[in-house]
Amino acid sequence: MRVKCVICDKIESIEDESFIAKRLRNRPIHTYxxxxxxxxxxxxTKARIDTGNFRLYRAQSEKDDW
Structure with missing residues (x-):
């Protein structure tokens, strides 16, 4: 299966029976x-985390609102 990178537009080939190929075929929203x-x-990302200025904003769950 031929796939294209979403960032650098490099075209590569992956095995048809691999997990990544199956995920791309069955769920088109997933990108390679x-x-x-x-x-x-x-x-x-690891370098930004090490600086201490990196904050990961996650969605709050319903339990946090109580």
Whole structure:
């Protein structure tokens, strides 16, 4: 299966029976990101967390409102 990275537009091929290919076929909203872009984003995120200025805003659950 040929896939295209959503960030760098690099076209790669993955196995048709892999988990990623199945997820892309069955749920079109899922997108593919190549290994280079994924590792670059994770490294930069870890660096931002280490600075102490990174805040992760999560949706509040219903229990938090009480």
């Amino acid at each position: 990101m190549c290994h280079d872009c994924s590792s670059r984003i994770s490294e930069k």
